[in-house]
Amino acid sequence: MENPFNHGPEYLAYLESLPKEFFLKILENIYLGIYVSDRDGNTIYANPAITRHYGKRPEELVTYSNWGIWQGIVSPPAYKEVFEKKRTLFYRQMHFFSKEILTTIAIPVFDRNQDIDLLIGITQDNIVKFDRSYDEIYYQNTAESKSNFKGIIGESKIYLQELLTLRRAAKSKTSILILGESGTGKSLAARYVHNCSKRKEQPFLEINCAAIPENLLESELFGYVPHAFTGANPKGKKGLFQLANHGTLFLDEIGDLPLSLQAKILFVLETGKFLPIGSEKYIEVDVRIISATNQDLEQLIEEKKFRDDLYWRINAISSIIPPLRERKDDIVPLAFHFLQQNNRENGTNKKMDPLFISYLLQYDWPGNVRELKNIIERCYILSPGYNISPDKFPRKIKSLDVDTPYESQGTFDEMMTAYERDIIRACYKKEKNITKVQKRLGLSQNKAYRLVKKHCADLEK
Numbered sequence: 001m002e003n004p005f006n007h008g009p010e011y012l013a014y015l016e017s018l019p020k021e022f023f024l025k026i027l028e029n030i031y032l033g034i035y036v037s038d039r040d041g042n043t044i045y046a047n048p049a050i051t052r053h054y055g056k057r058p059e060e061l062v063t064y065s066n067w068g069i070w071q072g073i074v075s076p077p078a079y080k081e082v083f084e085k086k087r088t089l090f091y092r093q094m095h096f097f098s099k100e101i102l103t104t105i106a107i108p109v110f111d112r113n114q115d116i117d118l119l120i121g122i123t124q125d126n127i128v129k130f131d132r133s134y135d136e137i138y139y140q141n142t143a144e145s146k147s148n149f150k151g152i153i154g155e156s157k158i159y160l161q162e163l164l165t166l167r168r169a170a171k172s173k174t175s176i177l178i179l180g181e182s183g184t185g186k187s188l189a190a191r192y193v194h195n196c197s198k199r200k201e202q203p204f205l206e207i208n209c210a211a212i213p214e215n216l217l218e219s220e221l222f223g224y225v226p227h228a229f230t231g232a233n234p235k236g237k238k239g240l241f242q243l244a245n246h247g248t249l250f251l252d253e254i255g256d257l258p259l260s261l262q263a264k265i266l267f268v269l270e271t272g273k274f275l276p277i278g279s280e281k282y283i284e285v286d287v288r289i290i291s292a293t294n295q296d297l298e299q300l301i302e303e304k305k306f307r308d309d310l311y312w313r314i315n316a317i318s319s320i321i322p323p324l325r326e327r328k329d330d331i332v333p334l335a336f337h338f339l340q341q342n343n344r345e346n347g348t349n350k351k352m353d354p355l356f357i358s359y360l361l362q363y364d365w366p367g368n369v370r371e372l373k374n375i376i377e378r379c380y381i382l383s384p385g386y387n388i389s390p391d392k393f394p395r396k397i398k399s400l401d402v403d404t405p406y407e408s409q410g411t412f413d414e415m416m417t418a419y420e421r422d423i424i425r426a427c428y429k430k431e432k433n434i435t436k437v438q439k440r441l442g443l444s445q446n447k448a449y450r451l452v453k454k455h456c457a458d459l460e461k
């Protein structure tokens with residue numbers, strides 16, 4: 001048997017073991033019209049569905065010896081051209097008598113000398129009424145469709161459920177607290193709430209409370225009057241609360257908000273007004289607050305670093321965005337989405353190979369969606385060809401794959417040390433404690449201590 005698809009020997013043997021009746025059953029029952037001509041244009045096979053398209057029964061067709069018969073039936077005829085162009089052709093044809101439009105694919109099959117051996121024609125009429133279309137099914141089950149929000153990707157039940165909660169909460173003015181590990185998509189979720197709300201035409205402003213020093217944070221949030229303090233803009237400055245009036249203000253990393261500002265924010269939330277720095281006149285605002293953090297706020301309350309009254313105010317509704325490792329169904333759609341972004345920006349059409357995808361699914365993604373996005377971008381940039389293959393993965397991801405074809409990365413001892421390092425570091429990052437690493441990996445106390453010291457010195461600081 002010819003093996004143009006380079007099947008492995010086992011699969012090839014399996015195919016050869018299947019009985020002829022099995023293949024006949026498939027061909028005869030397929031709803032698409034199929035016929036096969038030899039290199040001289042003699043029709044050597046036609047399946048029953050072809051009758052629906054061309055009004056001729058298979059036995060009538062195979063007795064004709066020349067593909068020229070099609071010239072009086074469909075226009076334009078495809079088959080002569082396939083012999084000239086020697087490639088698959090896609091045609092829209094019209095049936096002369098019924099005036100129906102047919103979609104036809106004419107596929108040349110080559111012999112060892114690259115001459116056309118057979119020609120396969122596949123024909124489909126366009127009158128088929130689809131019971132369901134892929135787009136419809138796919139779209140119904142994705143975050144983009146459920147959310148009406150372009151660029152939010154997800155198919156896992158737990159993620160879609162979280163988006164549903166947020167969408168419902170968006171309808172009111174209630175404060176929302178979004179929790180989740182870093183990189184899970186909390187900021188994106190905040191935007192999503194805004195877009196689902198009546199405020200979507202109004203401003204959406206965000207500030208990262210951890211990234212700005214306390215004194216600047218206050219003037220960013222509340223603004224100041226002219227000459228409020230030395231170094232201030234003489235014209236004064238409007239704060240985010242004022243700029244976001246009628247819209248949404250997103251307070252990212254709210255766990256890092258200094259206590260003094262927590263009191264001020266609580267006041268705005270309770271009264272709907274605030275004093276800009278240096279002013280004695282309250283400004284009234286109507287702002288929806290969404291906050292996010294990856295810290296444990298209840299723990300911060302116990303440590304007296306976060307006010308519990310503010311906590312209850314911002315937490316009218318809370319949503320926990322699950323880490324990516326708990327919603328593996330989202331990994332592939334997200335990866336495709338990020339790859340498409342890169343393809344679009346660069347006018348390319350790179351594809352991920354199946355091994356690449358299996359690596360994606362095996363990894364734990366401690367940096368969540370952000371890490372996935374970065375890895376896809378990195379692999380996209382580093383893969384020069386059409387195919388994105390996993391050899392561009394960072395070693396920490398590759399080391400998880402036990403089925404990787406062997407490729408030498410040094411001596412046996414060097415590879416074992418690298419492997420040991422990956423395991424210990426991954427475990428220590430997760431457990432953050434030597435005793436837990438010891439238990440998790442079933443090590444002796446001494447060995448756990450020695451390995452963590454050896455491989456995780458930088459993580460211990």
Ligand SMILES: Nc1ncnc2c1ncn2[C@@H]1O[C@H](COP(=O)(O)OP(=O)(O)OP(=O)(O)O)[C@@H](O)[C@H]1O
Nearest residue numbers: 151152153154181182183184185186187188369370
């Ligand atoms: N469901 C999603 N669909 C598409 N892109 C996503 C999704 N979730 C996250 N991203 C992308 O992943 C990156 C990280 O998301 P985002 O900044 O919202 O995370 P975060 O939880 O707010 O992170 P941090 O805690 O560090 O502030 C962003 O580029 C974001 O657009």
